[in-house]
Structure formats: C-alpha cells, structure tokens
Amino acid sequence: MDETVEQPILEVVDVLHKYGSVTALDHVSLQAKRGEFLTILGSSGSGKTTMLRVISGLEQPTQVGKLAIGGVDVRGKPPSKRNCTTVFQNYALFPHMSVAENVAYGLKVRNVPREDARKQAMQALAMVQLESKSERRIAQLSGGERQRVALARAAVTRPAILLLDEPLGALDERLRIDMQSELVEIQRALGMTFVYITHSQEEALTMSDRVVLMSHGRIEQSGRPVDLFDRPATLFAAGFMGYENILPGRLTGRQGDQATVELAGGITVRGVASEALGAVGTQAALAVRAERMALLATADGDAGRDGANVLAGTLRKQIYHGKYTDQTVDTAAGTIRLRRWDRVPSAEQVGAVAWQPEDCIVLPA
C-alpha cells in the first residue's frame, strides 16, 4: 500500500507564537491534504500572516508540537529548505528584470541550466496567459498581470505547497472576482496544495475546499465553505459569516440536533442545535439569515402549521436596492432583518415574520 496517499501534505500541531506579550497563535493545529485549496480566514490581527510565516519558516514559533511538509519535519529549517513558496500581497517582483527573468529567477538560484530555466519559465507564463508579455518590465504590467507573474514565479519551482498571503488584496473589485476563478483553475491544473489567507468571507467561500476561521490566534471553526455558511458553530462564526439576525434567548430544550429557545417576549422557537450548546436553561442565541425570513400577513391562522417559527411584528423600514429589498420588522424578540429577492408586498400586508427551524442555528451565547 502506498503510505503517502493519505498522509497530509501539511501538518501543524499545537503551535504557539508570541510577539513579546502578544499571543499571535494560541495552540493552533491544522492540516492540509495534498491538492487541497485551504483558506485561513480571519479579520485583521487574528494570526493569519503569523501562521503562514511559521509554515514558510520566516518566523520561528515560540513552541510547536509538529510542523511537517510532505511528511518531512521542517522545524528549524530555513525557508529555502522547505518544500513551499510564498506569494506575497505586494508580489515582491524585481523591477529591473523582465517578466521571464522574474519567473526564471527561482530556477536560476537552484542552478537550473539557463536554457531549461527559460523553457520552464515560458511554460509557467503560458499557464497564466502571459507568454506574449515575457519581455516586458514589471512596471509595464497591470496589477492583475503582476499578480499572475508572481504566481508563475512561485509555481515554476513546483513546491509541494503554495502559500498565498492575501494575493488579491491590491486588485480592484472586478479584477479580484476574475482572478478568484482563475486562481482556482490554476490550482486545479497544477494539482498543487494552496494555503491561502484572506479576510474576505466571500473569497474564502468562493475558492476553497476547506476554510479555517481564525479569531484572536485561535481556530473558531474549520470545515467546508457550506458548513461555515449554513452551520456556524459559534456566535463569532455566525457574525463573521454575515448572519444578519442574532437573537438572544434561553435554551429550553434539546433533542438530538434540534433545540428550542425562548426569545425575549416569551416566544419559543425551534432551530438546529449547535454541538457546542450548553445545558437546558443556559443562555443561547438564535442565528438566521435575512434571506431565509419570510413575511406573513398575520401571525394567526395557518402560519405555523408547516412547523415554521412565527413572530408577530410590524414593518418599520423597507429599502429597495434594485435586485433585492431589505426590510426591518420590529418584534417582541427584537428587530428582524429580511432580504427579499422577489416582488415586495405592500406594508399593510405585514403582520409577522416566519422561517423554518432548519434555517436557523441555536448557538451557545
């Protein structure tokens, strides 16, 4: 049996890193599978860059249980002796060299013969569709083209892992979106493992096989994009993933993955129980997305017949955005935000909001 098949390409176990009194990484462990697009997501200061620098060897961690790339222990090894390359946000390209020379640089320092280096550089440039600009200087390229050169330069030496530090951060919105799909295509074509860091949840959800959400030097949650989006495990994760409605309450019951919560105003609703929920009677919160909420004309009658949660309320505000309409409804449990993608009913018809229990998560508060 080939033992390398299931071995993670990257293994980080229990890393602690302190800058003086600041704990940037607080006992973090993570793994990446071969060929995986792994994204480390988090706001500024959460420890993403430090994690990348520890992996690449630019930072020596205060303490680490295990740090292996392709099964090789790389603790204490310099960056050049680790089978990974970093693509920096500012690209770090050489302005005095041509595009082709920039890409061939890593091969040159590895003593690859000149002609071979040139050939491989041109192949890498073909991959990012920049062969025709191989003789240009870096200053003669657009931001997106520079990004592609940086990618070609990092990929040309075929490292086991490519570490990408907010590589799209400097690009404008339109180009960023184009580059997102391009990066995924390149990663798939190369079959290379990407460890990508970003503060953008949209970028993480769009590109990744798996997302590691960090906060204050710790991992809040990791999983597939759909897990983080639909099943946040903590209040922080729900907030970071953009849940518009987070209602405080008290856990009144739990059965398997179902939970009941009493919200302010004494209304009891049902939802999907988070694994981390405490005992019945403890504080809990209900998280629901604005687009999962529906408006009803009245809270009475058939509203709750299909098992939906229902809250009586009145429409306070309605803002038309063209493609969708945002609405704010006041209820006894708090203010509810709705986003409607369909035709918007008139204000007189609104007497309640409703949503399905499977569309909301009950989290520890």
Ligand SMILES: Nc1ncnc2c1ncn2[C@@H]1O[C@H](COP(=O)(O)OP(=O)(O)OP(=O)(O)O)[C@@H](O)[C@H]1O
């Ligand atoms: N060289 C340093 N000296 C002291 N503290 C540092 C240093 N580098 C980072 N820190 C601190 O460590 C913590 C984690 O920083 P890090 O750069 O890893 O976060 P980040 O998630 O990458 O943030 P950003 O998205 O802003 O780059 C922060 O509190 C930061 O202020």
